[in-house]
Amino acid sequence: MSCASATLVVWASGWLHGLAASDDVLDALQTWAELHEVVADDDGTATALDLPGPDEAPVGPALLLAALRRAGAVGARLVLPVAGDVRGLGGKGPLSQCALRAGEAIVVPSVSVGLVPKIVADGVMRWTVFDLPSANGLEHIPLGEAENGLAAAMREAASALVTLDVARHRPNVRKEIAELATENSTLPWPAAMPPRALRVLQRAAEVDAILRVAASDAPGSAVSASATQARDDALRPLSEAVRRARCAAVDEAVRVLADQAAGRH
Structure with missing residues (x-):
């Protein structure tokens, strides 16, 4: 089946370009979980995007969208890593490890971050925002x-x-x-x-x-x-x-x- 990351990549890109309302993005995410929450993996990423850090209370995805827009995001890409192929995830760091476990991720090269979803409770999906050192190796497939x-x-x-x-x-x-x-x-x-x-x-x-x-x-x-x-x-x-x-x-x-x-x- 498809995945939550694909949904968020397309809808967030539409929103960033003025082709979708933020409520439309949030409604589309309801397909995957009733509640979505967002935290940053480390304090540096949290400070850069003005999002909660790993030891703070998470926020909703509307604040994630706003943070991406403030940072100058111009689009995102879907990554579906498998063992032996984690291209585009910045090497063997926390992002690639977490994405490999989830089997999916989003990268936003324009603001050097990656996101990985995970079901953390019944009906609750948490999006963790990671630093993206580089998106090298992420191929374009016609x-x-x-x-x-x-x-x-x-x-x-x-x-x-x-x-x-x-x-x-x-x-x-x-x-x-x-x-x-x-x-x-x-x-x-x-x-x-x-x-x-x-x-x-x-x-x-x-x-x-x-x-x-x-x-x-x-x-x-x-x-x-x-x-x-x-x-x-x-x-x-x-x-x-x-x-x-x-x-x-x-x-x-x-x-x-x-x-x-x-x-x-």
Whole structure:
């Protein structure tokens, strides 16, 4: 499925460019948790952005938006780190470690900060703001390239399901995939969201649904270690295609929102 970081990157970028109201951003975040709170990871970052430090009471995301605007933020980028690839997170520091555990992060290179969400209580998501030493290594993935890779991944995913015989013990496998794929169809996005980016995000959700079903064992089934390894090896490149497609689609959305805002002035 998509992630809270993708939601905040797109909506905050829309807000920074005057294409979304702050209430719209806050409403979109409700998809992920009823309550969102913000703290800085260290006192230096807290002072620089006028946010609470690690030992202080957190504030709401509206104050985060205001802090980013005051600091001169002009957009943000989505990072979906995995073991062995934490590019764009400033090296082996607190940000990359926390982002790797979460599997997601936001970087705002224009103000040298990164944010990582974490569920800290039932219905409560905390965003921790980290110093970002640099965003070196964060690649730009053309949307067309990511879309082609995703199309190939969809074909490979279908073949992998057959090869791995996922459906043998799961007669409702198609229904499972359809239900997982539609989880993201109700996510709110700005009215100015580019249709192509939305299409790529939806396709990524479809491939991800196949991956999640293929990677999970049917209830009561016994899967050998060698079979599990073969399954993981077959699905790994598909997971990478989904990751690249999501980052590319969010980057494209941010770019288009910035261009639309520039065209209004």
